[in-house]
Every structure is written in C-alpha cells, then in structure tokens.
Amino acid sequence: MGAPLEHITVYTAAHIHTMDQGRPDASAVAVSNGRIVSVGSIESIEPWLRRYPHSIDDRYSDKVLMPGFIDPHTHLRLSGTYMGLEYVGPIESAAPDGLRKGLPTRDAVLNQLRALAAEHSNPDVPITAWGYDPASQSGHLDRDMLDQVSDTVPIWVIAYAPHIVYVNSPMLELIGVDDDSVGHGIGRYPDGRLNGWFVETEATARATRPVADMIYGPDSGRAAIDRMGAVAKAAGVTTTADLVWGMADGFEPEWEDHASAMSEGTLPLRMFMIPFEPKLVREFGDDMLDFLASKTQQGDDRLNTHGVKYVNDGSYPSMTLVMNEPGYLDEDTAHTGEVPWENMVERMLPFWKAGVQIHSHANGDRTLDMTLDTLEALQRIHPRFDHRFTVEHYCLSSPSQARRLAALGGQASVNIYFVHFRAQLHADHGFGPDRSEATARLGSLERARVPFALHSDFNLVVTPLSPLLAAWCAVNRIGADGETVLAPGEKISVDSALRAITIDAAYILNRDDRLGSIEVGKHADFTVLNDDPYQVNPNDLRDIEVHDTVLAGESTN
Template sequence: MRDAERNEFAETIFWGGDIITVDDANPTAEALAVANGKIVAVGDREQVLEFKGPATETIDLQGKTLMPGLVEPHSHPVISALLYDWIDVSGFTNASGAEVIEKLKQAAERAKPGEWIAAFGYDPILIRDLKALSADLLDEISRRNPIFIMIQSMHTVYVNHLALEIAGITDDSPQPEGGIFVKDKSGRLTGMIIEQAAIASVMMPILLESQAKGFDLIERQIQRYAKAGYTTVGAMGVFPVFLNWQNILRELVERDDCPIRMTIVEKATDLEQGITVDLGSASDRLRSGGAKFWYDGSFGTGNVYLDKPYLNSRLMQQGLGIPENTSGYPTMSKQKLKELVRKYHDQGRQIVIHGQGDRAIRDMIDVYEAVLAESPRQDHRHRIEHGGLFPIDQMERAARLGLTASWHVDYIYYYGEALRDEIIGSERARISYPVGAAEKRGLLNSLHNDSPMYPVEPFRLIQTAVTRKTRNGETIGEEQALSVDEAIKAVTINAAWQLFLEDKVGSLQVGKLADMVVLSENPRKIEPDRLDQIRVIETYRDGRRFRFQ
C-alpha cells in the first residue's frame, strides 16, 4: 500500500502483460510501479494503482512480458569494442575457408603499404576446411603489410613475418611468462602466438592506431548489450586496448542516457604491476574491485588443463595446430596461484579464476580451500569461471567453501559436436559444462556469453542451458540441463549476486533499482526450442526507457 504520509506517487505504472519478478516469495505480478528510479510497488493491479497520481504514465504491456533487466556476469566490453571493428573472419558470418582467405586477400589489396591488417574470429572448429595458419602462409597474402589474426577464443593469434619484425620478436627472443611464441622443431618462429602475455607485444602497434576510435566503439558495444536485454554487465578483467578506457567508461556509463551499469573486476596481472582501476567514487552505475586470474586457457588453443589427454584428430592437429597427446597446461604453478590468491583475498577482494579443465578446476578448488583455511572470510563469493569439465565429485566441496560458478555453455551450442567427436570424446563431452549437476549440489550458478568469444545472445544462451542442444540440433548431456526458471535466475538474480548487486538489481522487488526488460514473449510459457526467438522490445535503467523495436 502507498505511504500516505510520504505522498509518493509513481512516475510510471506497468500492467497488461506478464510480469516475472524472479522473487521466490512473489514470482509473478499483475502490475509494477516506479518512482525516482526505483520500484515502489509490485503485486496486484488494484494495490499498485493506488500509486497512480495526476502525472503518472501508465504503460499497457499489451500482452508482452516484463522481467528484471538481464545481468551479464562475465564479458569483455572494451576489447569487444575493438575486435568487432576488425575484419570479421568468424564462423558466425563466414561459410567456408575460401571465403575467409578471400576476405583477407581483398583487405590486403585495399591496404596501403605498411598498414596493419587485423582480423578476429578465425575458427577451424566452425569452419572445417580452415587449417592452422603460419607466418609463411600469411606472407602469401601480403608481405608488404603486417597481418594479425586472432582466433575466436582470443587465446591464440597468427601473424606474418613482417608483424614479427615490427614487434622485434626473433627466433632468439625469450618466452614471456604466461605466454608462448611458438617455434618449430628447428627453433624458428611459426607465427603462432599463445596467451595475452605474448600477444600484447605484437598487438601494440594496432592499438596505437585505434586510440581515436575508442569512445565511439565502446559506446557501440554498450548498445549491443542493451539491445540484447542486458542492463548490467560484469567486465571480467579489462584488456586496456584504449589507453583512456577508464575515462570513456566513466563518461558513458555514468550518464543518465546510458542503458547499462557496469562492474569491473581488475586483472591480477595488472595489479601485480601496480596498475589499478581508478573510477573515482564508486556508484550504483559503475564500480570496480576484485582480482581476475587465468589458470588455464581454451579448447581451441589446446591449453585447457586436463586429467587425460585431448583426442588426436584432424581438427586438433591440422585445424588447430595442437601437438598430439597433449593434456594442456596451466598458466602458472599451483603454488604461485595460491600465493597470489592469498595476497588479493587478504586485501578483501573477490577472486575470479578462469578454469576450463578438470585438472585446472580441481587445483583451483584446492587453492581456495587452502587460502580459506589459513585466512577465513565470510561472504567472499570467490568464483570459478567457465567450468568446462568441472569435476562433479568436487561440486559439494566447492559449495561448502562458498564458491560460485559462472558457466560458458555456449561451447555446447557452437562446439558441441567437435568436443564430442574430435577434442575430448563423447564421455567427457556428455559431462562438459555440467551446470545441472552443480545446481543439484548447491552451487549458485550464472550463465555468460563471454563476448567477444561468443555473440551477445542471452535467450539463445538460456535455450542452450535448458535444451543442451547444439546449433545443429544434437543433444549433448541432457542430464546437465537447467529448468527454464533456473536459467532465468542464472542471467538475473544469481548473476547480480556474483557481482554483489543482488540488493539493487536482478529481481523486481520494492526498493530495488528499476532495471527492467520488456520481451515479445514470456520465456516461461513458450517451447524451449523457441527461446532464442524472443525479441527485446525495450529496456529500463533506473526507470528510464530505452526502445529498440
């Protein structure tokens, strides 16, 4: 009921459609009222209409669905902004290897001598006639232009000899800690470069050429999130490809006309160099903290850290250029990880660790357990990111430690058959990204797209978590599926909790910020195979409307 003494009338009242609150106590409502950027009433229509005043706008949803604005708990907005401006060689938009190579050749023909040719999304998993590249092969496309091609997962790049020369990398260059300049058996550089510690040295000239575009590209990326229905984005370790990225985000996200809010988790490698994020005073719109680690890598790079080796296959050896009989490897020793986790845990930071392999995740849980035993802390919300082969027998231990997981189930949709047939085999593929098992064993779970790794498509993400179907319609590990309601929570209130924002966003409850999304259909009422067809009509941040259709 309205507080008569405060005489608080709503600015906006929503009714006439389905309202999903993601509040277990009151899961649905007939109407909702907003005032001063916050929800002031939600429930029966008659009760909510008591907040209607002379200036209140009433919005008839006309059968559409209102629910909490979506929360993306793991993304990379700044580097997404840059990479989406490069030549698109991805399997999402290119049908064949010939199409990709032709696109690169055309770019070389247009480029002035010395101009960089940068491409993103090279993917032999989706485009099966592609093969691992080399400096020699790229020289055939151009010797007068430096070429830099990043694979879809971002963990590997291929460059030509001119790019290596400009970067000052020779056959005798030392290997950077945490990265690899790949060499052949004779000790010659192949042009394949693995992980950011090595990639950054070649990428720097491209970044210097891109600085003037930073503001516009980041603003465009923010719109991508909003159009997909996201109102909150977690930036899990910002790659500073624009030198003034902090000022850009501060200017954009703090504005009233920005459709999203953002939480930034800082890279541990930056913190180790004394580089911190300084956003001024934290606000509900833009905040930073935490420490992000990478303990292993990507299936497409071959550095997911496994108990048993990858399969040997045409894709692995010829398509991806991964040695036979490998089990991957960690980015640092387990002891080094423990020392660093303890250091930033003791600073009161939330720890976020990238882990895909079963051996990697077991090590990570061991490290968390040891650190928490030595230095107990309540409500730490330390995270395990991606969870490719999260050992099911370790889930209850993880839950007891207060750990939480964010899942990269897009791998099932895009790469499911490849995982099963050519990368890890059917037995391990069936239990890959086992979010269903995690849900049953008490872990709090979220789902993420990890852009630019995969497109910003939350309802297709929900669909994959619910159906476990690949884009070709094959089902892989259906026992690991979530219910629709569990998946909705994984992109709303659970994700908000992982970002320490559950008291502000993630559900439609009185007192929370009015961050909401209007959808063409109710995800709880349509067939799971149609979830990806839901359209975002408009979103609201702090009660302000952003229309997209």
C-alpha cells in the first residue's frame, strides 16, 4: 500500500499525449505523492476530487504534456569530467568557462597543441586534451606527429568518442610501455614500433593511469554531474542510465556523486547505474552478484542499479568498430573489447542465470553477429523468457540480423543521431557508402517486431543530447547536407519515434511498469513542450522547445 492521499494536484494542459495506446489523449492529470492518480479531463477525474483535498494547477494549460523523456544510454559523469581538459574537438563544445570553438582539421589540432606546449611551464606535467575526431579532422593522430609537437612535454589526447588515447614518446615513458610491451589495444606501426595508440578500455585505462589525478580530480565527478544534469533537463530528459558505472573512479564514489547531486537538487532525473562488467569482475570476483544485490537494496526510485554492460568492439565515430566483409575502405582500425569474444558466453552466463539484464555494445555488423551467437548460446544453455537482452548502439546491421534478434527475444537501444551527423562523412571515411547510408536500421527492427529505443551516448560521441532531435533523425533520416534522405526504407513514423523516447525506452530499461507513459499508478514524470509533436510538420520535430520537466509530480524549474 502507498502513502495515503492527503492532497491531489491536477495539472491541466492543451493536450496530453499519454503514450498509453488504449487511452492516448487527455487534458488533465492528477498526481499525489509523486504518482499519477488519474488521467483524463477535469470532469472524468471528478470522483477523486470529491473525496480528497485538491488544487488545480493551470501553469501548463497552453502547453503539451508527454511522459518524461527517457534516454537509456548516457555517460553524464564520465563525459563531464573531460570538459575540464583542453578541447581539440571539431564542433563547438560546452566547458566550465563557456563555449569552446571547434578545430576543423588535424593541422589545426596540432597547431593548438604546439601553442599549449610552448606555454607549458612544467615539462613533467602532461598536456591533457579531449575531443579529437579522426573522421572529421583529417585522420588519426599518432606518436610521430605528436613528437613533432613536442619531444619533451608528455602529450595525452583522448578521442571525442573515448575509445582511443593518442600519446607522444615522453607520455609513453610515463605510461611505462616500450616496444617489448604486450597488451590488448596497444597500437603499433607496421615496423613494430609503438604508434602512440591505446585502443579500447583495457589499453585506455593503462594510458590514463599517469594522468588520472588530473582528469578525475577532487570533486570533478560531482561537478560533471551538475553540468550534464542541467543539459539533460533542458532537453526534457527525466530518466537516463549510466552505461559504464564504476569504470572511471570506482563504484562507490560514482554512486555517491549521483546521490549527493540528487539530494542537493542539481540532478533532477532518475538515474540507473549499469556496471561495466570487466571492472565489476576485477573488483568483486565471485561476490559481484552480491554487490549488485546490496546496491539494489540501497537504491530507490531515483537512483538504483540495473543490468550489466559489456563493450565488445570500438566506436562508430573513431572508426574502430568491427565489420564483416569487405571491411574498411582504407586501413582496418577495428578493435574488439576487453573481454575476448571466445570467452563471452562464459562471462555473461552468471548474470544470465541470475536474471540480470545484459546490455551488449555492438557497433559493427560482425560484432552484432558475435552478439547474436552469444545470445543463442545462452538461450540453449539456460532458456529464458522476457530476458530483454539489449544490443547497445546497433549502428551497422542487416535486415537478417534484425530478424534473428527478434527470434532470440532480444531488443536494441539505437544511436540514431549518427544518421544525420556522421553517416555521409563515413561514406568516404571508414565504412563505405552502403553501410553508412543504412546506419541505424530502425525500419528493419520495426518490421521484425524488435523492441527498440533511441539514445544519445552523450557526451562520448560527436552528437548532442536531445530526444526530440533523435525522433527527428528517426522520422526523416536526413543527412548532414540537409537534403539527402539516407535509406528511406529505414524511416519510422512520428508515433514510433516518440514511443522510442518514452514508453519503449522504459521497456528497454525494464521499467515500463512504472515509467514511460502517463498512466494511473506510474511515476508522475512529464516533459512539457511548447508545441505538439504530433501536429507539427515532421521536419520541425527538432525545433520544438522544451518548456519544463516534472519529476515525481513537481516542476523542476
């Protein structure tokens, strides 16, 4: 039984889209104790109003209400810490001291690093920079290029999609590697020399140890959450999930940063912490499931654990994902994740048997094949219903893979932003025109009846955080040139796109019983819009302004 109803607040609106297909439209919603009491009109909810003290709140009477937007895959804390570093990315980016301009080319980046090295007063302290994008900035950096910038000052540059760290020779010495070193993801030139690349989590963690105190300094995580929480709220997000909990500063510090931000009102969201499996295994071993159970007990409706995350290949923008034939246009820069593919079934099986939802990162279509093989093997060993095994990103795929995912009972959380922001770029950089045009095949998923949601991966890829922009990308599939429609058969309807940022996103996180639609008994989380996404021209979806969000029945403004 819930708390007794002492007072009901009724929010009125010009239109309420409930995302409940049986009762899709309303003009009033009654809330109490953070939950929805009734949905309909002032007249239809009158039986409740006769029985309990109530007030009518008309502040949104000329607005449109939707369920609070859900982005099921972000990295608010981790990405926010990078914003304190020197910025060398291609697009304008927010920073603690205001907006920073982008650098259009690799030469511009190298010149910026030269200027920083010239002004650097202590050669023992590395220069740390963030945001490099090899596809849009004329190719990868490497050790020899960075040695030409400085062969005395250590230089450490992490890509915008932080699957690659680039360093120079002095930084290699600080990291403690040489030509005889071995390890997954340590890059080399064709002659065997170290090329200054550290690719994927095991290698990037190794490269980051000497600069960890600079990047993850005291209070940096909490400051990052405060900054990024404000960005998410402005975009209308009321629920999200951190998909690499524990990877940066550890499980407890990262949990406490989120808890304190919520208690002090700077993170007006619900947050689900999804642990990074390699870190969980290293830190807790056989006790990993007990640790997750204890944190679930500690958590609540605002902050809690959820599932487990595997990273199985590289990045779409960094061009390190793993593809099937014919592979990359030029040099093959693919990398797998930290867990060897041949060990994947063994590593996932304890979580699978325990009923823990698995989130499996797969950007490339070859990685997707491996992921589907793994899911099939898990089902054969220990059959399960409603497991909600989720493929994360789902960038490069085929219609046959969508059908196979459906047959195995899986689902997808898809980064649709790449269709607009990256696909045309990668037609000639990395992936070729066919795969690039068909990035994020939502139409194929829908035809195969695979549940899917839209996510941003914010801010670890060169795209913004905006669920309405994600919906616009899904509905229109317009390339970066503003004209070309990419793979028109992969478009989806406005209704499907809006479901993918509300009720279907809640389903992906296994929270559709309490989030994602405006239904009696669910959390009273709403996104308040200035225009109606069902009424505007689909080309104008991304231009709709978010007026406010409501969390647990209270305005966050």
